[in-house]
Amino acid sequence: MSYITEPELKNSEQGIALFSNNSSLQTGLLAKLIGEELQINCDVYREIEEVPKEISLLLVDCNGQNIEVLTSFIRDVHDKIDDVTAALLNAEHDSDHERLLDWPCVSGLFYVDTEQDQLIRGLHSLLDGDFWVPRRLLHRFLDKNRKAPSNFKRPNVKLTKRERQILKLIKDGATNADISEALSVSEHTVKSHLYNVYKKIGVRNRLEASNWVRDMDDLDTL
């Protein structure tokens, strides 16, 4: 086998796409700067359709875009272009721009007042597959999303395979009829299993059972 790598070829194939609807003059300059500093191809696009599928990084200029357009753009990126990492440019402080980080495809955010050298450092980081997110936003996300592990005090609830299957379906809102069809058993059987599950995990009804599942630390350990 060969260990030969071809960095030149790689760089020419994969570049940075800069999506912006701003004056092509400034944006072009920025693209040029990025290209020179990172030794990578950086092209400007004004329409999402033009953006090639294979790029290493997609920079989205928030400037001049309203948040709805921006959101739907990011959604498109998330849905249509698989496996691309994106980053926001010229984001406003304490704006809805910051919420776009909820999308798993967005790995970086540069504020409108970011210095050049910071931008370059961030881009390097992003190209390496790392994040570039202001610590403040990371803290906010942690603060908002973490919660006390709730199932760690569930000592030894041993669920059978069938019971686990049914619980997973419950979690997604399946009715008894749905479950009976999905597992090709009678509704009576479903009820029996559920009845046993409720007693095992100590809940009153399917809603609490669903929440029990959804609150698990790790759904796969079910």
Place this chain on the structure above:
Amino acid sequence: MSYITEPELKNSEQGIALFSNNSSLQTGLLAKLIGEELQINCDVYREIEEVPKEISLLLVDCNGQNIEVLTSFIRDVHDKIDDVTAALLNAEHDSDHERLLDWPCVSGLFYVDTEQDQLIRGLHSLLDGDFWVPRRLLHRFLDKNRKAPSNFKRPNVKLTKRERQILKLIKDGATNADISEALSVSEHTVKSHLYNVYKKIGVRNRLEASNWVRDMDDLDTL
């Protein structure tokens, strides 16, 4: 029964508690250092019961404690001592110690190889109410916990106040009876509201409604 100083009432509200089961000699030195550097009272405790309720910061020494003990200790802190911020000391890299950050009471983490000046800076930050968490862990948390906002496509579901109230209760597993009692209305009314809600948000039953709420970006915007 020892050189552990009994904190005075006035100072206890502004002090740091260092919980450790390590050699009192080193730990005592650390407490002394912290006390001098931060100009704050820092006392060592070896039993959770001894830790006073009102402290500004609780440092938990991971060294020499196994993870089960640590976890149950943090749980106790979380459950019993309300409104205290804790931080982990001497955490191992890539260990279960890091998972203790899931507990909302844990705001900081210092690895076993943390330098003195970093520790001091971190403590200052924590005393200011900020976090002190390695960026790597923040990134990992972000990566693991964020997901594409699922309610962005809900165009203009206008829920009334009552409907929002009921949805919030539903989310926590309340039955119609629970809701009727909580809101002091008849069960009939609850059913009507729910019926209307189902149609508005396009779900089949209360379980899907509950999931709809739980999948919201921001529960508060409900």
Place this chain on the structure above:
DNA sequence: CACCACGGACAATTATCTTTTCCAACGTGA
């Protein structure tokens, strides 16, 4: 023996749909 499937019988809860009551906002004419 634990797990799974199935069934009956009944109770309890939930879902659907219609109707009624209440209240606040709006416009109009005197």
Place this chain on the structure above:
DNA sequence: TCACGTTGGAAAAGATAATTGTCCGTGGTG
């Protein structure tokens, strides 16, 4: 400005259907 109808939305209630939950069984299978 003040009654007055009118309107529309929300809250509430009633009646009925549908689903879910409880508890008791019976076998079958590895």
